[in-house]
Amino acid sequence: xxxxxxxxxxxxxxxxxxxxxxxxxxxxxxxxxxxxxxxxxxxxxxxxxxxxxxxxxxxxxxxxxxxxxxxxxxxxxxxxxxxxxxxxxxxxxxxxxxxxxxxxxxxxxxxxxxxxxxxxxxxxxxxxxxxxxxxxxxxxxxxxxxxxxxxxxxxxxxxxxxxxxxxxxxxxxxxxxxxxxxxxxxxx
Numbered sequence: 161x162x163x164x165x166x167x168x169x170x171x172x173x174x175x176x177x178x179x180x181x182x183x184x185x186x187x188x189x190x191x192x193x194x195x196x197x198x199x200x201x202x203x204x205x206x207x208x209x210x211x212x213x214x215x216x217x218x219x220x221x222x223x224x225x226x227x228x229x230x231x232x233x234x235x236x237x238x239x240x241x242x243x244x245x246x247x248x249x250x251x252x253x254x255x256x257x258x259x260x261x262x263x264x265x266x267x268x269x270x271x272x273x274x275x276x277x278x279x280x281x282x283x284x285x286x287x288x289x290x291x292x293x294x295x296x297x298x299x300x301x302x303x304x305x306x307x308x309x310x311x312x313x314x315x316x317x318x319x320x321x322x323x324x325x326x327x328x329x330x331x332x333x334x335x336x337x338x339x340x341x342x343x344x345x346x347x348x
């Protein structure tokens with residue numbers, strides 16, 4: 161049973177789970193025209209899924225605490241979702257839109273902040289709150305530049321999407337804060 165629980169924690173497990181997830185659209189394409197993925201869609205999604213899973217496995221491999229794992233899963237999952245939704249449909253307007261390129265800045269905040277924090281919980285807390293602030297900043301810039309007038313965009317959409325991602329990153333920051341405070345109180 162213990163080996164079964166460790167399976168997703170291996171690189172091979174991540175590869176198998178990635179393949180199984182990619183089977184869903186592949187099978188769906190056989191039964192409906194609603195799902196129409198190209199070969200490059202499968203490659204991009206495979207890279208995104210595998211790198212996300214691999215990052216989680218490598219970062220949490222020595223962590224035995226569930227809350228530590230949840231904090232990193234929340235941070236990695238929020239960034240995965242931001243990239244995935246942006247690639248799939250775009251966050252602003254319908255279809256490809258240059259305004260969606262602003263979210264690359266949010267991903268860069270997460271990557272650079274994670275690197276500079278050296279995966280410390282206090283540093284990751286700051287990184288997640290900075291990422292949440294950068295999402296809010298992106299939303300403000302979008303409204304100031306009048307991007308709500310783009311086809312398929314609205315004020316409600318811009319506020320809603322950016323609030324959602326700011327909330328995800330804030331929850332990640334709060335989880336890291338909890339781990340930091342819990343660790344400080346246990347060491348006293």
